[in-house]
Amino acid sequence: MATLREIELRLKSVRNIEKITKSMKMIASTKLSKAQKAMQAGKLYGAANAEVFETTKEEPAGSRKLFLVISSDKGLCGGIHSSVTKATRRAITNAPDSPIPGVSVDSDSPVMVVGDKSKAQLSRIYAGNFKLTFNQIGRDVPTFADAAGVADLVMKSNVEFDSVVIVYNKFVSAISYEAAAMEVKGESALKKNESFNKYEMEDDFTKDLFEFSLANALFATLAESHACEQSARRNAMDNASKNASDMIGSLTMQYNRGRQAAITNELVDIITGASAL
Template sequence: MFARSAIASRAAASSLNVAGQTRNMATLKEIQNRLKSVTNISKITASMKMIASTKTTRAQRAMTVARNYGKVSEDFVKQADVKPVEGAKEILITVSSDKGLCGGIHSSLSRRSRKYLGEHGETPVVILGDKAKVQVQRAYPGNIRYSFNQIGSTIPTYDETSAIASVILSDKSLEFDSAKLIYNKFVSAIAFETDSIESYPISQIVEAPNFNAYEYQEDILENLNEFLFTNNLYWALVEGHAAEMAAKRSAMENATKNAGDMINRLTLQYNRGRQAVITNELIDIITGASAL
C-alpha cells in the first residue's frame, strides 16, 4: 500500500510538472508570436515615418508659396479696412482631409467647427475631407451642404481648389455674404494650431473706407471676388496639408518608439520564461539522477 501511494504521488507530481512545462511553453510561444508582430509593426511605422518626413519637406515648400499669396490677400483686406457686417449671412468651410494616423489633428478641427455651429446653429457648412465630415455630421447633419473628398493624398493644387470654389460660388441656393475657413495652421514640425481665415465678398470690400486708394475697373471686381475666395481656400488647404504631414510624422515616430519599448519588455519577459523552463528541466534531470 505504501509503495503504491508513493508511486501514485510521484506520478501526480510528474504530471503536474509536465502540465506546468506545457503551460510555460505555450506562454513562450504566445510571447514569441507577439514579439514578431510588434517587430513587424515597428518596421511599418518606421517606414511610414520616413515617407511622412519626405512629404513634410515637400508640403512645407508648397505651403511657403501658398502662404505668401494668402498673406497678400489678407494684407489687402486689412489695408482696405474691411469690417464684418453685423447680421451678415456666413458660411463655414472646414478644411480637413481623408487620411488618418496623424494624431488629433482632425479632432481639433471638428471641435472648433462644432463650437462655432453651437453658437450659429443655422450656418451652412462645406467640409473638405471625410475625417471631419464624420465627426461634424453626428451633431449637425442638416447643416452640411457640400462635402468633398479625395483631397490631401498629395499636395493640393490650385486647379483642384478652383474647381471646389466654382461649385460653392455657382450654387445660387447657397447664399452667403462672407465665408469662415477653419483649418490647421502649421507652426513647426511638431506643433500646429487650429486657426480661421475670414473671406469677405467684393461688395463689402468696395464699401471699405480705404478701398478708394486702389485703382480698379468695375468689370474686374467679380473676378477679384472669385480670386480672393479661391486664394484663401488654397492657402488653408496647403497649410493644413503641411500640418497634417508633420503630425503624421510625429505620430509614426511616437508609434515606433512605443513599439521599441514593447519589444524590450516582451524580450525580457520571453528570456525570463525561457530561463524558468530550462531551470525546471534541469531540476527534473538532477532529481531523476539522484533517485537512480
C-alpha cells in the same frame, strides 16, 4: 499567463509593426520637406489676399457665415482632424475660445468640409448644416487648381452667405500646430469698399474678385494644412515606433524569463529523476 509560443508570436507581430511605422515616418519626413516648400509659396497668396480686405468695412451684425473646414481623407496623423472639428464646433456655439472671437455665429450656419475625416466627425452633430463635401483633395501637395476647383463649386452651390470662414490647421513648427480661421469677405462687403468705389468697375467685378480671393485663401490654407498633416503623421509614426520598441523590450524580457523558468523546471525534473535512480 501567456505561453512562450504566444509571447514569441506577439514579439514577431510588434517587430513587423515597428518596421511599418519606421517606414511611414521616413516617407512622411520626405513629404514634409515638399509640403513646407508649398506652404511658403501658399503664404504669399494668403498675404496678398489679406491686403485686399485691409480696407474692407466690417460686416453688420447678423451676417451669415459659411464655414469651410479643411481636413483630409487619410488618418494615422494624431489629432490633426479633431483639431479643426473642435474649432468649428466652438465657433458655431460661440464659445469663448472660438477661432473667430467677438463674432456671433448662427447655429444653422452652412458647413462645407474638405476631407472625409472631419466630415465623419462633424456629420454626427451638424448633419443638417452640411451643404457640400469634398474628397480626394490633398492626396499630394495641393495646387492652385485644387483650390480654384473648390472655390468654383462653392460659388455654384447657391448657398447664401455674406462671408466664408475657412477653418484650418496653422503650422507653428515641425512638432506643433494649432487650429485657426481665415475669413474671406463676400461680395456685399467688397461693394462697400471705399477703395474700389473710387474706380469705375464692371457689375460682375466684385463677384470675380471674391471668387479669386476665395481661391487664394483656399490655396494658402490647403498648403498649410497639408504641411501640418505631414508633420503630425511623422510625429505620430515616431511615437508609435518608440512605443513598439519599448513593447519589444518588455516582451523580450518576459520571453527570456519564461524560457529560463522552463529550462530550470526541466533541469529540476532531470536532477530529481537522477536522484531517484
